[in-house]
Amino acid sequence: MFGGLDQIVSTAIAFAAFGGLIALSVVLARPADRIGMPVVLVLLGLGMLAGSEGLGIPFDDYELASQLGTLALVFILLDGGLNTRRSMLKAGAAPASVLATVGVVGTAAMTALAARLFGLSWPEAIMIGAVVSSTDAAAVFAVLRGSGIHLKQRVKATLELESCVNDPMAVILTTAAIAWFTNQSASVPVLLAIVPIQLAIGAAVGALIGYLTSRGLRRVRLTVTGLYPALTIAAGLVAYGVATLVHGSGFLAVFVAGFVLGNSQIPYRGVFLRVHDALAWLSQISMFLMLGLLVFPSQLLPVALQGMALGLFLAFVGRPL
Template identity: 35%
Template structure:
């Protein structure tokens, strides 16, 4: 995408709205597939700690990093909070792929908590990005009241949860009772259910990520026939969505505009990794005194970013928020630095903290 989309071969792509739509759709697919692959036992184990990290943790990271950015950059406080909200969530695709590629099995259910957090924290981050973007765009009409913000959050979460539960249950009931003439139609039926979930949630003003994740969890755990073939099919669809998302994001980026903000992105990225994320996680773990300190330290230092923040950064850019183009480029480098530093540190840190369950050798 970076090579072909910026005029090097006579083709220039620059359409923030189309990129935002495609990126958001791809993100919905990735979160849905994450739900399909999440065993219910993992949710029962991780919902308290993981739920705290994916909600309060995201909000705390946004607030802490927002004030840090306000001290470093020329943006006003609200724009800095928007910037912080964009990079506040961890990326499910990055966490899943790195844990799987390194064959890491962590003690105290640490990997399960990281996976649950990364799969469920995007909706809160997205809600904050949308609310802050609307606040900046409509600031001339006056700031929204606290009641209006609470109502918007309640509507987004409530509608998303209801439609996710309803569509998940309906899809499972239908597939368990309808005799389809071809086994391969089961994934197609689930894909249609996904499309209806996304469109109906959007029409009714709910959060699509919440809805598709809940629907995915229900379908993945309750489906009696065709579950395995469907998971393999949708894992392929997820890889396709990730590839499409990265290509379209690469097409949208212009390398000649990236390098001027590289130096300015280094300090914010390091402070996000070493200050904002660890402080937010440690605050979230205050109610969980039984949690091992090694586990808390590992979770606080591993907040992998991926393509999701870049997709989120397209929302204010497509809406015309001042400084949003520069924000996209800085987010690009923050994600890159996060993947390189935190991704590389994952296994050595787990070994140093004695959290890695090493496989037994055959002679053992």
């Protein structure tokens, strides 16, 4: 009985602590915006301060973090698709495709070379280059929305769309690197051919789910208005799951499903946008706080100089080029 009581108490403490961190994140968002600091850095910093080596909140379940992070990214991308107009997509599709393929490979190569020059071994350098080669969709959306930056429609659409479709190339580069280091056979042409296939499958699944959901929303008459956004949330989850199961890009499927829904004639559009905007912000806050909790500052000290040098290279050389 007392064991069950301990579990209830620990759960209550965890909920209170995480709720307090979310509230503090919201309060600090405005001051951070005034001094030009990205909200992402504030969230990561709060997570680190609250972690095992800070206030003492223990969290090192990487598998759970991966699952929760994927769920959060589904909500973020769904909201991004809902707020993307058809004209924006037309303007940003071509440059985003180039950045998501050629740009990712170029960033990986330059980062690997820089890491090697900073003293890492070739296997370590190549792996780091492959892992950090793609931009993170959650970070891109958070910076564009929370920093007050006003970009031209074409630039904004390019950045958001590229962050949604670059994952397949980064995954393939990482897979190829692992296969190479473990002496497994990995055909580079075959791996590269998978990229357009994954993107095409993801886009097709997302378009189909979005179309079916929009048709359903127009035909179904629900007595409670709040149930309508629940259907679009379900559509995003289904789009990711189905696309991933058939070896497509799940994240692109979610974005496309949201895009189709956002450009369709659906009832209660204002309700949809407000609900998904709030859900996307909650997902961003929760995910970056969680990532901060996973960081052990004491483990960063031995690699701090190399990490900072690589970060600066990536920010001022790798990404811009």
